[in-house]
Amino acid sequence: MNLPFIAPLVAFIRQHLLALAAVLLVILAAVGGYSGLRYYQYRQTAEFAFVQIKDALHPAKPTELAQRINFDAISLPLAKAVAEHYPFLKKGPNQLRDLSDMIQVGLLKQARVKEEPVKEETDELVRLRTPLYVLPPNFFTQFFTTMTLQNPTENTALIAAQIRHPVLNKQFSLLLRMDKTPEGWKLDDMVNAEELVRQYREFQMERMVAQRQLLLDKNAKIKKRMEGTLPLKTCTASAGLISDGKTLLVVVNVQSKNISTIPVNNMDLSVKIFAPDGTELMQRFLNAVQPTFPGDTFDRSWTIEIDGTSPLGKSIVAARKLTCEALWKTLGLANGEVLHYAIAPDLLEEFQ
Structure with missing residues (x-):
């Protein structure tokens, strides 16, 4: 095939090769600079910071x-x-x-633990x-899986x-704010620290009430x-000072x-x-x-020997006629079984 325009074009390119190469380099530099600028601008955005934080969460990278x-700033409203x-x-x-220190140490410890899938227990x-436990064993994994970016602006x-907390069988919403600082986004x-802790306490109180009810039902x-x-039939009590006038003996019969x-x-x-008026003197x-x-x-x-000069001893002497109330706490049976009646506190606080 005869293409007469090819030869002149080749000659033109050879004649202006240096100039064409320079133009091409300028174009490539412009395109590269534009792309670099766009990437630099992207790195300054909340979207990029979100990706970086998410990457640091799973697996958790404490540094x-x-x-x-x-x-420090996040733990203060929580504290x-x-x-x-x-x-x-x-x-x-x-x-x-x-x-605040306790919260930060707890988060740091959790970040250093290799998180495993949590078994959901269906039996209440x-x-x-x-x-x-305060944090679910897979806290950072859950955070990574469910986190979303909301309302991003320039700053x-x-x-x-x-x-979700598997022991409480409840789900909690976390809302945190990210701000652009001279050191970058942080x-x-x-944001919802007060609401979060309030809900946690309410759910924990429900759990404590249910735990106490279990104990009451067992009792x-x-x-x-x-x-x-071995049903208790009678309980009687009497008291008197011995010859020294100071030692008080209380005799209980069941x-x-x-x-x-x-x-x-x-x-x-x-x-x-x-006492005769129903006042409890001792247990x-x-x-x-x-x-x-x-x-x-x-x-x-x-x-039972008591100091007769003590406030308790004096109140028993003044009462004169005593009454008593007995309750079995433990019965050890010959077959090896032990029946134990537990004292039920008002509520069993788990986070003392």
């Missing part, structure tokens, strides 16, 4: 997280909320500082008996995440069995009868002693090793 998160809803924690003049009884943005505020069953084994088919080897009981825990076979009567007396 990188420390560069992108102002842990204030914890001090409000858990006033007994780190109580003292440096409470906020101590709580198992969850109630499982010790409560600020929000990061939201959803964290997470520097827990009711134990008490019924005790009453069907009677019962084994109405079961199993011998009882030993027993512990709680005894409360009252003591008494015990005995006295094998009591089916059909046998249990009759036991204990002598």
